[in-house]
Amino acid sequence: MSIRETAWIGLEPAQLSRLSQSGVAGSAPRNPPDPVGLMRYSGLRIWEMPLAFPAMHPIEIDDLTSALRWRYATKSFDATKIIPPDVFDALLDALVLAPSSFGMQPWKFIVVQDPALRAELQPASWNQPQVTEASHFVVLAVREAIAAAEVDAWIAHLAKVRGVATTSLGEYRGRMTSFLAAMDDAQKFAWASRQAYVALGQLLTCAALLGVDSCPMEGISPPAYDASLGLAGSGYRTVVACALGFRSASDKYASVPKSRFDRAQVVEYR
Numbered sequence: 001m002s003i004r005e006t007a008w009i010g011l012e013p014a015q016l017s018r019l020s021q022s023g024v025a026g027s028a029p030r031n032p033p034d035p036v037g038l039m040r041y042s043g044l045r046i047w048e049m050p051l052a053f054p055a056m057h058p059i060e061i062d063d064l065t066s067a068l069r070w071r072y073a074t075k076s077f078d079a080t081k082i083i084p085p086d087v088f089d090a091l092l093d094a095l096v097l098a099p100s101s102f103g104m105q106p107w108k109f110i111v112v113q114d115p116a117l118r119a120e121l122q123p124a125s126w127n128q129p130q131v132t133e134a135s136h137f138v139v140l141a142v143r144e145a146i147a148a149a150e151v152d153a154w155i156a157h158l159a160k161v162r163g164v165a166t167t168s169l170g171e172y173r174g175r176m177t178s179f180l181a182a183m184d185d186a187q188k189f190a191w192a193s194r195q196a197y198v199a200l201g202q203l204l205t206c207a208a209l210l211g212v213d214s215c216p217m218e219g220i221s222p223p224a225y226d227a228s229l230g231l232a233g234s235g236y237r238t239v240v241a242c243a244l245g246f247r248s249a250s251d252k253y254a255s256v257p258k259s260r261f262d263r264a265q266v267v268e269y270r
């Protein structure tokens with residue numbers, strides 16, 4: 001049984017009924033649940049999935065370690081191999097579901113599909129071929145300087161999702177507001193950028209678990225990306241990118257031994 005199927009089956013009848021009576025009833029699952037259909041309304045699924053978690057089967061420990069050892073920063077992708085839509089949809093969920101400080105999600109994930117735009121980005125990426133060869137290319141951008149109004153918008157969203165009054169989140173709002181008020185714009189951007197790296201890490205791991213190759217890419221010119229992607233004036237700035245797809249059979253880096261410090265060098269116990 002796949003994790004997706006298990007997740008569905010893990011839903012209580014009341015939860016399933018809530019799904020089908022929700023605002024997305026047109027595409028909501030019918031009985032029996034349709035695990036493929038699940039992929040189409042991730043906005044709802046995001047809130048429903050944690051409730052199903054206890055019924056999921058964790059993967060084997062060896063499978064996790066194998067996936068982490070299998071993945072590598074892919075230098076050469078097979079341009080003929082395309083990530084299936086449902087798999088890429090799951091990877092987008094991995095990004096959307098990434099944790100962030102205060103839950104603020106100060107990001108935008110820009111999926112660059114236009115081949116001409118990808119070709120334009122390549123010279124702005126140290127000419128790295130992954131930009132044009134990979135099946136999918138995602139740019140992670142974040143808010144330049146989160147404003148107080150955005151805290152209010154987030155609090156309003158949180159209240160709606162949790163079905164509570166906005167005022168009940170006043171203390172949380174206050175903590176967020178004073179946290180942000182203590183930072184200048186450069187510090188806010190640095191803070192938001194750190195959140196993007198959390199999302200990037202989650203994306204890389206999830207891609208590996210789904211058998212998708214990836215290359216995180218910081219070897220890019222964020223200002224050039226901002227210009228090409230039309231981000232100027234949007235309030236968002238490019239931080240990092242990620243190529244996703246399937247390794248080329250000729251990528252010699254696939255067989256290069258993993259080079260990591262010994263655990264004893266990087267793990268300490270106190």
Ligand SMILES: Cc1cc2nc3c(=O)[nH]c(=O)nc-3n(C[C@H](O)[C@H](O)[C@H](O)COP(=O)(O)O)c2cc1C
Nearest residue numbers: 071072073074075128215216217218219220240258
């Ligand atoms: C934030 C970040 C940015 C990176 N940028 C690039 C890049 O621009 N091009 C590239 O080929 N690899 C890039 N890498 C890959 C690293 O070089 C690679 O992860 C590291 O050497 C370890 O190798 P492995 O991931 O293949 O195990 C980046 C990695 C990270 C985490």
